[in-house]
Amino acid sequence: xxxxxxxxxxxxxxxxxxxxxxxxxxxxxxxxxxxxxxxxxxxxxxxxxxxxxxxxxxxxxxxxxxxxxxxxxxxxxxxxxxxxxxxxxxxxxxxxxxxxxxxxxxxxxxx
Numbered sequence: 668x669x670x671x672x673x674x675x676x677x678x679x680x681x682x683x684x685x686x687x688x689x690x691x692x693x694x695x696x697x698x699x700x701x702x703x704x705x706x707x708x709x710x711x712x713x714x715x716x717x718x719x720x721x722x723x724x725x726x727x728x729x730x731x732x733x734x735x736x737x738x739x740x741x742x743x744x745x746x747x748x749x750x751x752x753x754x755x756x757x758x759x760x761x762x763x764x765x766x767x768x769x770x771x772x773x774x775x776x777x778x
Contacts, residue, residue, distance in 0.1 A: 673762070676706045676708050676709050677708075677759060677760050677761075677762055678760070679700065679704075679706075679709045679713075680708060680709050680711075680712035680713070680759035680760075681712075681756045681757075681759040681760045682700075683696075683697045683700050683701075683709070683712050683713040683716040683717075683759075684697075684712065684716045684719075684752060684755045684756040684759060685756060686716075687716060687719070687720045687723075687752060690720065690724055693720060694716075694717055694720040694721060694724070697713050697714075697716040697717045697720065698713070698714075698717045700713040701713035701714045701717060701778075707778050708762075708764070708778075710777075710778035711764055711774050711775060711778035712755075712759045712764075712774075714773070714774040714777055714778055715755070715766075715767060715770055715771060715774035716755070718767075718770035718773060718774060719751075719752075719755065719767060719770055722769075722770060723748045723752075726744060726748075727741060727744060727745065727748070730744055755767075
């Protein structure tokens with residue numbers, strides 16, 4: 668039974684990153700998982716996912732607003748955000764708490 672609960676926690680934690688496929692709705696869903704979650708592992712990943720989604724969205728919007736440089740940097744930033752997103756899901760499925768700089772400690776202290 669404990670193994671099943673642990674596996675479910677890993678899946679829910681990874682799903683809190685997966686929902687970022689839908690940026691605004693995904694951030695909201697991850698935040699709801701954080702608010703109503705009871706498992707500290709799930710709450711940690713849900714809050715880190717929420718903060719990561721917000722930061723990534725803001726960075727991409729700001730880069731998109733830059734006339735010339737934005738056109739060059741947006742595809743690079745989008746690719747890097749995608750790779751990091753995949754890595755965060757992988758770490759959650761493995762049962763590890765990978766901590767992002769800045770947002771990771773916030774998620775850790777609030778989960």
